Amino acid sequence: MTVKIRVMPTLLFRDVGLVKGVGFDSWRRTGSALQAIKVYNMREVDELVFLDIRATPDGRAPDFAQVDELADECFMPMTVGGGVRNPDHIGGLLAVGADKVAINTAALARPKLIEEGALRYGAQCIVVSIDVMRHADGRAEVLSDCGKKPTGRDPVEWAREAEALGAGEILLTSVGRDGTFSGYDVPLTRAVVDAVGIPVIASGGCGSYQHMAEVLRDGKADAVAAASIFHFTEQTPRQAKVYLKEQGFNVRL
Amino acid sequence: MTAVVIVNSGVCNLDSIRRAVEECGGHPLVTDDPRVVEGADRVILPGVGSFAAAMQALNATGLAAGLRNLLARREIPFLGICLGMQLMATRSHEFGLTEGLDLIPGEIVPLRSTQAGERIPHMGWNETYPQPEATLWRQLPAGTDFYFVHSYHYECAGGDVLATCPSYGGFTAAVQRGHMMGVQFHPEKSQKAGFQLLRNFLAL
Numbered sequence: 001m002t003v004k005i006r007v008m009p010t011l012l013f014r015d016v017g018l019v020k021g022v023g024f025d026s027w028r029r030t031g032s033a034l035q036a037i038k039v040y041n042m043r044e045v046d047e048l049v050f051l052d053i054r055a056t057p058d059g060r061a062p063d064f065a066q067v068d069e070l071a072d073e074c075f076m077p078m079t080v081g082g083g084v085r086n087p088d089h090i091g092g093l094l095a096v097g098a099d100k101v102a103i104n105t106a107a108l109a110r111p112k113l114i115e116e117g118a119l120r121y122g123a124q125c126i127v128v129s130i131d132v133m134r135h136a137d138g139r140a141e142v143l144s145d146c147g148k149k150p151t152g153r154d155p156v157e158w159a160r161e162a163e164a165l166g167a168g169e170i171l172l173t174s175v176g177r178d179g180t181f182s183g184y185d186v187p188l189t190r191a192v193v194d195a196v197g198i199p200v201i202a203s204g205g206c207g208s209y210q211h212m213a214e215v216l217r218d219g220k221a222d223a224v225a226a227a228s229i230f231h232f233t234e235q236t237p238r239q240a241k242v243y244l245k246e247q248g249f250n251v252r253l
Numbered sequence: 254m255t256a257v258v259i260v261n262s263g264v265c266n267l268d269s270i271r272r273a274v275e276e277c278g279g280h281p282l283v284t285d286d287p288r289v290v291e292g293a294d295r296v297i298l299p300g301v302g303s304f305a306a307a308m309q310a311l312n313a314t315g316l317a318a319g320l321r322n323l324l325a326r327r328e329i330p331f332l333g334i335c336l337g338m339q340l341m342a343t344r345s346h347e348f349g350l351t352e353g354l355d356l357i358p359g360e361i362v363p364l365r366s367t368q369a370g371e372r373i374p375h376m377g378w379n380e381t382y383p384q385p386e387a388t389l390w391r392q393l394p395a396g397t398d399f400y401f402v403h404s405y406h407y408e409c410a411g412g413d414v415l416a417t418c419p420s421y422g423g424f425t426a427a428v429q430r431g432h433m434m435g436v437q438f439h440p441e442k443s444q445k446a447g448f449q450l451l452r453n454f455l456a457l
Contacts, residue, residue, distance in 0.1 A: 001419040002370035004378045004398070044444045046378060072272050077400055077442045097268040099402070099442060122302035124374045124402045168374050199372045222372055252378040252398045
């Protein structure tokens, strides 16, 4: 039997509350993190992604006290990221209640961090988050520093390297699609899924349940993450799964 | 309130299981002191990460010997969770061979993908099919979903299998031998179903 696909709301934290932007910019406030977690907990969502998007640009460590407070109300799996630069940051987040830790900029700067984290805490809790920009000529490039810095790296090749170093999962975000409601980057997702054996979460661009079905069917993603659709429309993770079940996907309802 | 000693092997997230036990009406006590563990009336052994690192920590602190003594001497309810369940085996094949607690004979071996869509690690919600008489599954129907995150699984004698999961060719989702139980998934992260299972454990 195939593993159930997951629908994961993404919570982006900045300064004092949750935000959502377009193309990693133009941030709008969307509310309190604790409140959102309580609601998603009540609605039994599959899993949550919580990213502190100012930590890396501000050069600060993860806010462990804040994650501790949030995790105390979170009885579903939670991936936490933002500002993770060394194995102690990974251990610190796991200790306060994160189930998985997302690393992005620091892993690009020093890929060995993936290996150190996987050896110490197990591959299953190391999520490598890959932000991708597609250029006018169709070429895809990995960005670091919250989508601000081009790295010259190819996402497929970077995903392969991350897996070889011990990553347990890939969170693959299309920066260009982010917040646009125009659908996931399906070919990008498919290329990464075909290149690795670990689960891949598609992220960036979801505007409808049909978009989720597309990236699951044609992109072969193992999970879909979405933010704007849940913040700014009436659509919900549960209704998404009802739709996906009708489309023949194996979901948890 | 039911007191539960949660064993701190130093390698995992104890906060989630501690909070979940509290929410389920239990009174958790997190400790790495073998003397406290040996006096416990109910024990949970959680764990994530590497088998070898966890066994090394349990051996170094004397917790491994303490747990074996306690469970041989007294029939107290014991629950291993995820890596904590795997530590109950005779040995693990993860990164070479490592001896386990050997509470329920078995081997920890890699999961094998049997079809497309079964990626490794096995990460996400999946169905469980318990033995008909499984008290841990009280009020939880066959097919109940729990949250799994693992790359290895427990191979043991059929009589010790408490529940199975149908993916990856079918693997052991839970083991039980008398008062000693283990679950491969994370009840503390499995919302209502997970809390029901923990309440069932607290009621044993």
